[in-house]
Amino acid sequence: EPEVTQTPSHQVTQMGQEVILRCVxxxxxxxxxWYRQILGQKVEFLVSFYNNEISEKSEIFDDQFSVxxxxxxxxxxxxxxxxxxxxxxxxxxxxxxxxxxxxYFGEGSWLTVV
Amino acid sequence: xxxxxxxxxxxxxxxxxxLVLNCSFxxxxxxxxxxxxQDPGKGLTSLLLIQSSQREQTSGRLNASLDxxxxxxxxxxxxxxxxxxATYLCAVSQAGTALIFGKGTxxxxxx
Numbered sequence: 001e002p003e004v005t006q007t008p009s010h011q012v013t014q015m016g017q018e019v020i021l022r023c024v025x026x027x028x029x030x031x032x033x034w035y036r037q038i039l040g041q042k043v044e045f046l047v048s049f050y051n052n053e054i055s056e057k058s059e060i061f062d063d064q065f066s067v068x069x070x071x072x073x074x075x076x077x078x079x080x081x082x083x084x085x086x087x088x089x090x091x092x093x094x095x096x097x098x099x100x101x102x103x104y105f106g107e108g109s110w111l112t113v114v
Numbered sequence: 115x116x117x118x119x120x121x122x123x124x125x126x127x128x129x130x131x132x133l134v135l136n137c138s139f140x141x142x143x144x145x146x147x148x149x150x151x152q153d154p155g156k157g158l159t160s161l162l163l164i165q166s167s168q169r170e171q172t173s174g175r176l177n178a179s180l181d182x183x184x185x186x187x188x189x190x191x192x193x194x195x196x197x198x199x200a201t202y203l204c205a206v207s208q209a210g211t212a213l214i215f216g217k218g219t220x221x222x223x224x225x
Contacts, residue, residue: 045212056212091157103213105158
């Protein structure tokens with residue numbers, strides 16, 4: 001079964017450093033997402049991406065965050081200057097269409113900011 | 115603002131029991147509702163997707179129902195097994211594409 005893959009699985013970074021989390025969505029999917037889950041909290045939406053641009057973003061997704069699809073397969077989330085409160089599991093997801101079909105999640109990238 | 119609540123927060127049952135997990139949402143204007151399974155430290159695995167026009171969906175021992183007007187969904191697990199132990203998340207999709215999640219029900223099935 002096709003799957004969403006994410007790298008790295010775990011990253012420890014110092015406060016103020018830039019971090020890039022990478023994702024390879026399912027190949028024929030058109031909609032891509034980043035969610036995050038702080039330990040013990042709900043899964044929260046960050047941003048959705050379609051046709052090479054952001055289609056929706058949450059209040060969490062401020063100027064410190066950016067997304068990019070640098071080539072035909074990768075989808076990245078960049079955090080410019082990490083803060084302690086950015087420590088969380090970050091999930092990439094993809095879907096074939098806007099709302100009708102199942103959304104598929106990756107295994108997550110666990111980010112620890114120290 | 116849409117809020118999704120899941121009750122109970124945790125549930126422990128012996129193997130073989132049938133059980134029901136509950137999900138409620140405050141705004142009935144949803145496109146669909148999805149149930150996920152999350153194992154500790156892992157990603158989210160989609161179990162069932164119910165479109166807003168549907169009343170229920172079934173997959174194996176799982177059955178999910180949706181009552182949009184009352185803002186409720188249930189996930190029924192028949193003949194529970196230790197391998198069913200995980201956190202079960204409910205999420206709704208509204209006019210945008212973002213999923214709004216509940217906090218989940220952590221299920222423990224003992225053998």
